[in-house]
Amino acid sequence: MGNLDSLQMQGISKSYDGTQALREVDFSAAIGEVHAIVGENGAGKTTLVKILAGALERDAGGILLDSEPVELGTPLRARRLGIRAVHQEFSLVPHLTVTENILMGQMPTGRLKWWVDWPTAHHRAEEILQEIGFTGINVRTPVSRLSVSHQQMVEIAKAVAERPRILILDEPSAVLSQEELKRLFALIQILKKESTLILYISHRLDEVFEVADRITVLKDGELVGTVHSQETDQGQLIKMMVGRTLGEIYPRRHTQPGKEILTVKGLSREDSFADVSFSLARGEILGLFGLVGSGRTQMARCIFGAEPPTSGEIRLEGKVFRSKSPRDAVKTGIALLTEDRKRDGLVMSCSIRDNVSLATMQQVSRWGFLDRRQQDAQVQSEVQELDIRPAQIGRLVRTLSGGNQQKVVLAKWLLSQAKVLILDEPTRGVDVATKIEIYHIIGDLAERGVGIVFISSELPEILGMSDRALVMREGRLVGEFTRAQASEESLLASAAGVIQ
């Protein structure tokens, strides 16, 4: 395989029945470069890289590699040309082992080709993981049993295993911890030296500035421009992305937290967290910070009734609450926005309407009949309030961009009229403008008296949003900070177990 000097995508257009996702985009990138692609939710980033990966057909335009036109009609053809992608959505086969997923299609076989040489296969998968610096994953485990962040690392390993010439990473960091992100960045530097072109999509601009040589901005399906990261700053980039400068990022709060609404005492669950106690007041935003894997998600799931605790007590408005199922929790007034919208937040093959109203069926059904009109009106108003695009409630969720899917999850819980809302990474995969919208919606909910547990791995938003912040490490609460005490240093030190 010869060296790749350049990639050119010329006049690329693509529409999905009616939605013009890309309009005559001219994009080019060079060998050995990390090239970030940024833009609001629905700007067309995923569509562009899917066309390059052969996962989507374009309507018009041409693609040149080393100035030679190429046809990338299928993922296999793209792969033969050395193009590999880690897509935004999950693409592993859950019941197969890590080894099988990494070596998919190239498992070593025995002499007669009809049995798999397992020891060699596992060994090779281990080698691949080790070589790229992703350690601590048992290759014999079925992928479905790994944490979301480990699944993501397996996806990356699978793509890198063949040493692609072009590596596409569509929001790889959304589910990685800081430590894992560091390892990914180290890997990117190695690949870059080996003359790989890396296309990197992310909504986290600090990350983009850290890793990218150049940045291309897409907006509403058009290419706004390409800039050198050295020659620009976040403010300028945001302006290119949204077409305006943004106002206040975090909402100003006017009311004080009220009466205690949720009390958690000595809550434990074997193997994931132990002895967690805290309380939450009406109208309070309680930040919950911790590194990925610190037990925050499991704890949230326990309160919600998605997993039973092994011991401990939960009280809602003073009354003992023993949730047997999420449905129970929703009925009583506790809602959970999950971090993994693909796995349990959304039904991809259903419409916006059906997804949003899942949590609210009770309110709009009378004597067992569903009042469609009332339901539609409610859903429509949420769709408007959150600016979900396109604003058609009959749209299948599968056809929305990643960030808009996240807004659908949020809409669902906003309609549920919860008293306690647990938000697990609510802004993951969401663009800057939408993030700010979500912060303000959360602020409004708190003003209305909803008690909010705000789980996030992004320190700035924990600091910007919370009245109080808790820190979790290795399954235990290790710190509590008032707004005045909380700082980046204090929270990070506490989450990492460093004594100050």
Ligand SMILES: Nc1ncnc2c1ncn2[C@@H]1O[C@H](COP(=O)(O)OP(=O)(O)OP(=O)(O)O)[C@@H](O)[C@H]1O
């Ligand atoms: N399968 C599909 N069917 C119909 N419309 C689609 C489909 N996939 C994407 N779209 C639309 O195409 C546009 C571009 O979507 P795309 O997923 O490329 O955006 P994105 O920039 O990756 O956004 P995000 O940051 O939210 O992931 C959006 O308006 C989206 O609604």
Ligand SMILES: [Mg+2]
């Ligand atoms: Mg996308």
